[in-house]
Amino acid sequence: MDTGTNTEAAIARTLKKNNLSITESRKKILQLFLEQTGALAHGDIEKKAGEKFDRVTVYRTLQTFVEKGIIHTIPTADNSIRYALCKDACSDGHHHDHHVHFVCTNCKKTYCLDDVVTPEIKLPKDYTAEQVEVVVEGLCRDCR
Amino acid sequence: MDTGTNTEAAIARTLKKNNLSITESRKKILQLFLEQTGALAHGDIEKKAGEKFDRVTVYRTLQTFVEKGIIHTIPTADNSIRYALCKDACSDGHHHDHHVHFVCTNCKKTYCLDDVVTPEIKLPKDYTAEQVEVVVEGLCRDCR
DNA sequence: GTAACTGCAAAATATTTGCATCCTT
DNA sequence: AAGGATGCAAATATTTTGCAGTTAC
Numbered sequence: 005m006d007t008g009t010n011t012e013a014a015i016a017r018t019l020k021k022n023n024l025s026i027t028e029s030r031k032k033i034l035q036l037f038l039e040q041t042g043a044l045a046h047g048d049i050e051k052k053a054g055e056k057f058d059r060v061t062v063y064r065t066l067q068t069f070v071e072k073g074i075i076h077t078i079p080t081a082d083n084s085i086r087y088a089l090c091k092d093a094c095s096d097g098h099h100h101d102h103h104v105h106f107v108c109t110n111c112k113k114t115y116c117l118d119d120v121v122t123p124e125i126k127l128p129k130d131y132t133a134e135q136v137e138v139v140v141e142g143l144c145r146d147c148r
Numbered sequence: 149m150d151t152g153t154n155t156e157a158a159i160a161r162t163l164k165k166n167n168l169s170i171t172e173s174r175k176k177i178l179q180l181f182l183e184q185t186g187a188l189a190h191g192d193i194e195k196k197a198g199e200k201f202d203r204v205t206v207y208r209t210l211q212t213f214v215e216k217g218i219i220h221t222i223p224t225a226d227n228s229i230r231y232a233l234c235k236d237a238c239s240d241g242h243h244h245d246h247h248v249h250f251v252c253t254n255c256k257k258t259y260c261l262d263d264v265v266t267p268e269i270k271l272p273k274d275y276t277a278e279q280v281e282v283v284v285e286g287l288c289r290d291c292r
Numbered sequence: 293g294t295a296a297c298t299g300c301a302a303a304a305t306a307t308t309t310g311c312a313t314c315c316t317t
Numbered sequence: 318a319a320g321g322a323t324g325c326a327a328a329t330a331t332t333t334t335g336c337a338g339t340t341a342c
Contacts, residue, residue: 025316027322046306058324063307065322079223079283104269109278117275123267125248125282130289131261134253137283138269139223145274169296169341190331202299207332209297 011038022072029057033065034074043078043088043105043114078105078114079137086114105137108144115144155182166216173201177209178218187222187232187249187258222249222258223281230258249281252288259288 015034019026036044036052044052049062066087069075078086088105104120107113122136159178163170180196181188188196193206210231213219222230232249248264251257266280 025321027316029323059306060308060325061323068322077225077227079225081221081223081229081281083221083227083229085227104271106271106275117272120269120271123269125264125267125284127248127250127264127284127286128261128289130292131250131284132286132292133284134286135284137223137225137281137285139281139283140269140271140275140277140279141281142271142276142278145272148274148276171297171341173298203331204300204333205298 011035014038018074022074024068024072029061029065030068032056033062033069037075037087037089041113041115043086043116045084045086047084078116079139080107080114081139081141088114088116091118105139106144107139107141108147109141110143110147113144113146155179158182162218166218168212168216173205173209174212176200177206177213181219181231181233185257185259187230187260189228189230191228222260223283224251224258225283225285232258232260235262249283250288251283251285252291253285254287254291257288257290 012031015031015038016026018034019030024030032053033049036049046062046066049066050057050059053062066075070077070087073090075087076090078088080086102121104117104122106115106117108115117140122138125133125136127133156175159175159182160170162178163174168174176197177193180193190206190210193210194201194203197206210219214221214231217234219231220234222232224230235247246265248261248266250259250261252259261284266282269277269280271277
């Protein structure tokens with residue numbers, strides 16, 4: 005069975021599920037995320053997509069995907085927003101990550117460690133936690 | 149005893165300790181951090197400093213402070229870098245935070261919870277952790 | 293006096309918006 | 318056919334760089 009077809013079908017399904025029309029740029033960008041181990045920054049996507057799309061389309065597509073809960077942003081100390089695919093628990097605007105993110109200090113790749121669950125954090129009495137983000141920096145498997 | 153004087157002395161000491169000359173902008177910006185409970189974004193500093201400094205000076209001052217380990221950056225999901233004072237464990241370029249950061253989803257203030265220590269994270273075998281960043285989002289004491 | 297720091301101008305980047313055209317449904 | 322999505326142009330915003338003048342030591 006052709007995997008290409010499977011992936012395409014999955015992509016179409018994801019878009020349809022979110023009431024988005026199925027267009028070239030959305031398919032291509034979603035494809036990039038699926039092919040990718042790690043997370044992608046806006047710039048990565050422009051590069052990987054070649055000359056295919058206008059810069060503005062990339063901005064708009066990423067924004068739409070975040071709004072729909074298809075991808076989520078990962079905070080990093082160096083001000084470059086990165087995006088990664090959400091697992092199914094996410095939906096419209098309400099993203100809930102329960103896994104840890106990892107940024108390699110050498111190759112700068114960003115990974116979602118889906119199997120590493122964010123720990124409980126004990127806050128001072130006056131604070132209420134809604135969401136916990138954990139970003140670990142270090143060397144990834146390829147760089148050590 | 150005049151607290152103003154104490155603070156000024158502390159500021160001067162901090163700058164001297166890091167081989168930085170004691171200038172108006174540095175004093176003023178460091179002052180802002182000391183007066184502040186939470187963290188500051190570049191924009192906040194420009195606003196709070198009034199018309200006092202050139203935008204470029206703020207950029208350069210923040211950069212210098214980060215390099216010297218006087219302040220550190222806090223990653224947030226919304227791409228606005230925030231800065232907060234480092235505790236003494238930090239030095240030249242090697243910043244080590246062991247506390248949790250808290251961002252209020254209502255008032256957007258960012259706090260360093262110095263008493264809340266970052267937990268140990270168990271990573272997959274192939275990864276090495278150098279630094280763990282934890283950012284908790286929720287409601288702060290003033291907003292709940 | 294000298295080296296370091298600042299402010300201004302301007303360049304380089306990054307992001308947002310409006311609108312006409314094209315594509316999906 | 319109608320509404321949504323794209324691409325282009327241009328407006329904004331953000332960050333960086335060079336350099337001349339000023340300040341700290």
